[in-house]
Amino acid sequence: MGRSNGSQAKAAPVDAPAARSRSKATPDLECGNGECTQCRADWRFITAARKPRLRELVGSLTVVDLFSGCGGMSVGLQEAARRAHRQLAVRLAVDHDDTAAQIYKLNFPEARVVAGDVGALFDGVAGQRLTKSEKRLATAVGRLDVLVGGPPCQGHSDLNNHTRRKDPRNSLYGLMARAAKVLNPKLVVVENVAPVQWDKGGVVDATWNALYDLGYEVAGDVIDLRRVGVPQRRRRHVLIASRVPSVDPEQVLEQLTAGLGEDHADRTVWWAIEDLRSLRSRAMFDSAPQPTADNEKRIKYLFAHGEHDLPNPNRPPCHRDDEHSYRSMYGRLWWDEPAQTITTGFGSMGQGRYVHPSQRRTITPHEAARLQTFPDWFSFGSQPRRAALGRMIGNAVPPLLMAELGRLTIGRLHRKRANTKTQTRR
Numbered sequence: 001m002g003r004s005n006g007s008q009a010k011a012a013p014v015d016a017p018a019a020r021s022r023s024k025a026t027p028d029l030e031c032g033n034g035e036c037t038q039c040r041a042d043w044r045f046i047t048a049a050r051k052p053r054l055r056e057l058v059g060s061l062t063v064v065d066l067f068s069g070c071g072g073m074s075v076g077l078q079e080a081a082r083r084a085h086r087q088l089a090v091r092l093a094v095d096h097d098d099t100a101a102q103i104y105k106l107n108f109p110e111a112r113v114v115a116g117d118v119g120a121l122f123d124g125v126a127g128q129r130l131t132k133s134e135k136r137l138a139t140a141v142g143r144l145d146v147l148v149g150g151p152p153c154q155g156h157s158d159l160n161n162h163t164r165r166k167d168p169r170n171s172l173y174g175l176m177a178r179a180a181k182v183l184n185p186k187l188v189v190v191e192n193v194a195p196v197q198w199d200k201g202g203v204v205d206a207t208w209n210a211l212y213d214l215g216y217e218v219a220g221d222v223i224d225l226r227r228v229g230v231p232q233r234r235r236r237h238v239l240i241a242s243r244v245p246s247v248d249p250e251q252v253l254e255q256l257t258a259g260l261g262e263d264h265a266d267r268t269v270w271w272a273i274e275d276l277r278s279l280r281s282r283a284m285f286d287s288a289p290q291p292t293a294d295n296e297k298r299i300k301y302l303f304a305h306g307e308h309d310l311p312n313p314n315r316p317p318c319h320r321d322d323e324h325s326y327r328s329m330y331g332r333l334w335w336d337e338p339a340q341t342i343t344t345g346f347g348s349m350g351q352g353r354y355v356h357p358s359q360r361r362t363i364t365p366h367e368a369a370r371l372q373t374f375p376d377w378f379s380f381g382s383q384p385r386r387a388a389l390g391r392m393i394g395n396a397v398p399p400l401l402m403a404e405l406g407r408l409t410i411g412r413l414h415r416k417r418a419n420t421k422t423q424t425r426r
């Protein structure tokens with residue numbers, strides 16, 4: 001499915017249809033169109049048709065990925081490891097979704113992948129000693145560098161024990177701290193939707209405190225992923241915990257927030273998917289779903305009138321809104337801006353601004369995966385259904401987040417004077 005693996009800088013969007021009005025991005029800044037070193041390296045990463053071989057020059061990075069989805073966080077860590085001349089060794093990946101676990105395994109064949117509940121693996125009670133099965137798990141995983149996870153925002157695992165259910169430390173989010181207690185990683189990263197910080201049950205605070213009690217330095221904040229180079233409006237809460245003195249979570253968060261640098265323009269839809277315009281493929285991965293007759297008319301209208309927002313009268317009644325809160329629905333993407341958040345509904349006009357900038361259709365799964373910064377070599381399997389594909393791509397953590405976080409931390413995890421005071425705390 002991948003193709004171009006060129007290394008040339010990308011040309012300016014000469015035919016960008018809306019460059020006239022909407023461009024608050026300033027393409028003439030230091031790097032507006034992917035010409036700086038980091039843009040080129042990241043572009044080579046997302047367009048690479050073949051999985052890169054990792055050379056083990058300075059040891060491997062060991063990883064456990066919980067609530068892994070199809071593997072967005074691991075893919076990013078793998079890229080960071082590659083750039084740091086390390087191997088990646090995934091000791092364990094867990095997701096309750098069978099399709100996600102299968103796709104993960106396809107891309108990380110050497111990993112131990114479990115399709116099941118994280119809560120079933122970490123079955124101890126918060127604040128209490130490890131269970132037998134937790135001890136076995138710790139032994140099987142061995143020395144662990146990085147524990148990552150993107151727990152789903154809702155739902156609890158099969159917690160039939162009432163006391164467990166009531167305690168925020170036993171929420172899916174809180175299981176990340178339990179997993180840290182069991183596996184003793186040097187670094188923990190938890191990704192979640194931005195509103196998790198206002199969660200009524202206080203899951204972030206409870207997890208933060210639990211990690212602190214285990215001896216970790218902890219920091220957390222909402223990050224605009226455009227700053228780390230994701231060509232998409234996507235704000236996510238990221239919690240970072242470190243028990244290695246050379247990695248200061250607060251500093252890492254600041255660096256992530258600064259991202260590409262103040263003068264660097266946001267990456268655009270053009271940067272991510274322009275080269276796919278000429279692609280001719282009938283595979284589902286490279287084709288948009290057939291729109292309904294009404295939506296076909298709406299797409300026609302957008303192009304016939306050079307519009308990116310559909311006027312009210314052309315919308316279904318429920319989406320006519322004076323406040324324009326629905327403005328992005330039924331809209332067309334701009335070449336010279338980041339995309340809106342890629343959700344599981346990117347194949348449907350009514351779910352957001354997902355019409356291609358210059359072609360009369362919604363974006364394809366391949367284009368959505370690129371906007372999520374998945375590399376072309378990443379396989380989403382041969383026969384997933386379209387809805388499953390949308391779920392995999394839309395729910396994923398964009399790999400570039402962990403690629404950047406990895407860049408800032410991996411080299412420091414193996415420094416000799418690591419803090420060992422927590423290692424005996426089980």
Ligand SMILES: [Zn+2]
Nearest residue numbers: 031035036039
């Ligand atoms: Zn750049």
